[in-house]
Amino acid sequence: EGPPSCPKGCDRCSEYNGCIKCNPKLFIFLERNDIRQIGVCLPSCPVGYFGMRNPEGNNRCTQCKIDNCEACFSRNFCTKCKEGLYSHSGRCYVSCPPGKHTANNTMDCD
């Protein structure tokens, strides 16, 4: 565990910016607090973000870049679309793309 003054899961922190370096395997997420960004360490990233791991251990929560997506696997692959939208190949649609149909009353187009 990091120094006692640091938040849970944090290896190194500063008074103004919260966590700067998380413990191994955790993701650092920059929470906005007015004009400040506070680093917090999470085992999984919040809605709208995905976790990018790298061997150096500075894993980061990174924003999904897909329209209408709540949770994503990577920058351009959505795993959970917003309410009422259909999912196909990692993207979110108002209705299934041509030639695709929803499968057994899920919101997935196959």
Next chain:
Amino acid sequence: MNNITELPAYVFKKFPYLEELRLAGNDLTFIHPDALSGLHQLKVLMLQNNQLKSVPNAALKNLHSLQSLRLDANHITTVPDDSFEGLQQLRHLWLDDNHLTEVPVSSLRHQSNLQALTLALNRILYIPDNAFRNLTSLVVLHLHNNRIKEIGPNCFVGLVNLETLDLNFNNLKEFPKAIEALPKLKELGFHSNDIAAIPERAFHNNPMLRTIHFYDNPLSFVGASAFQNLSDLRSLMLRGASLMKDFPILTWTNNLDSLTLSGTKISSIPADLCEDLKFLQTLDLSYNEVKQLPSFQGCSQLQEISFQHNHIQQIDRDTFQDLSALRLLDLSRNEIRVIHKDAFLSLTGLTNLDLSMNSLSVIPTTGLSAVIQLKLSGNPQMKNVLPAKNLPKLRSISVPYAYQCCAFIGCDSVTRSAEQTDVKKSTGVEDGEQVSMIMHCSPSPGAFKPCEHLLGNWM
């Protein structure tokens, strides 16, 4: 994040309608085979950041609705063959950041609904043929940060819908020819490997490629036909293929907006380059062996051109004709002796021009009315004084000789500084409004470099 170390049997039996279970960031080492019994509606199970050494296959057996399973950041070394057997709805599987030494081929063989899989940050050495044969719905496959030295020629057979393949940060020595089995591939990464050559027709079966990342490879050869017929490719960046002699054939790769080819032995550029590359905005052909430039007239959207460090000897009238969008032109470190008087005529948007380190004695200034930065140093035969009136927007200029700065900074009010001179120069403008303008000029005149042009050259 708690410190749960074990999940006993039937611990969630009171929650039959549970859809998402987050157990990430505990210290789980054991999950009882009946721990997850009754969770028939469970769609998302998060077990990442725990201490599991094996996939809890027995506990997962009846999760028939499960779509997302996170097992990343554990210590998994084994994936029993039946690990995912009961999971017919599984779409997203995270096994990254574990201790796998091989692709769990058997456990994946029934996962025809799987769409996204990451095996990144493991210790995988080899990808066997048919490793992903039945994953016909897979769209994203991450294998980065492993130790992959070799892949079977048919290892990607079956991945007919794969769009993203990430092989970055491995030890591949050969170009991954197995990508031939991926007709829908859009994004491919194999940067930071040990690949020395990209063969001819390398991407002939991947016509939908938009992005290819392959920097940080010891590339010495690239087949001229490697990058043709890639009409969705937007950017091509190739540095240091030191044995590459031929300019790549780019027929039907006609939507490039950025092309970088530097550090090769390419000595000529096809005259019809701009017939294919109408949307090109950035062209960087620096550090090659180009002797002569064709006309770039058709590349009307070009904004930045760099031909730094080639063997170019002259610039013709039509070389940069009609390139009104061009802002940055770097022709430094060539052997340019002659520039046609109208060569810059249509470059109304040019702001930065670098002609330093050439063999010029004179340059045309017609058309350079928008230039802000002009570099001419390292042209020892250029002794004439430049017409400042043709360069009204100039803010920074480097010239071969200090006395040439006097045309720009009025030597009587010069305040000396070691290298260059910042002078506030007032300019009178038509409507009487006085505009103060900072002008950098180097090398600046000084005590030993007076403004008078002594005997035609400096002692």
